[in-house]
Amino acid sequence: MGNLDIKLKVDATGLSCPLPILKATQAIRTVASGELIEVVATDPGSVKDFAAWAGSTGNALVESDSADGKYRFVFRHK
């Protein structure tokens, strides 16, 4: 953590499903292939949702953690 080169950060806190994955889909298209985005969400469903989203879209989940009711994900654009 902290040593990743994050190109774009997406604040999806306070947003309900499906907005976090919509925001992530929008965001990852704005960075080049191989670049990283970070998404922070508070929706507990986002943990399983983002695992499914990464698997389905091919945008790899590079890192994830949670603290204080916030869930953080780092994805690499396919």
Add this chain to the structure above:
Amino acid sequence: MDETISLVLFSGTDDKLQAAATLVAGAAALGKPVKIFLQYWGLNAFRADRIAADHGLAPEAGEAGKLAFDAAARTGQAHWADALRMAKELGEVDIQACSASMDLLKLKQSDLDPLVNGIEGVAAFYINAGEGQIVFI
């Protein structure tokens, strides 16, 4: 396997449209093509002059359900029409009005919100659905 998801939106209350928009947006984010067929009251909710209006909730919502729905609308939930607009920008989402329902409601395409791509009959709907799943709401 055909990845296309087809949804028939028959119901015109905001809770059912909200649930449908969630399914559409999720499919679009996963890269699955979505076909939407608007019938009856679902179609009526897409009238350009009424799309942002209050369309009420299904009878089972009751008073407590209405309070919960309104609270969610104020915090962190996109209105169903906005969620559909985002889904259309992100993915392959095609929205068609049922031609028989258009006749029933005496509507022309110019009466509908621009979210609606066109008008088709049930045969075209089935052909476009292919072997994919069909969901009726």
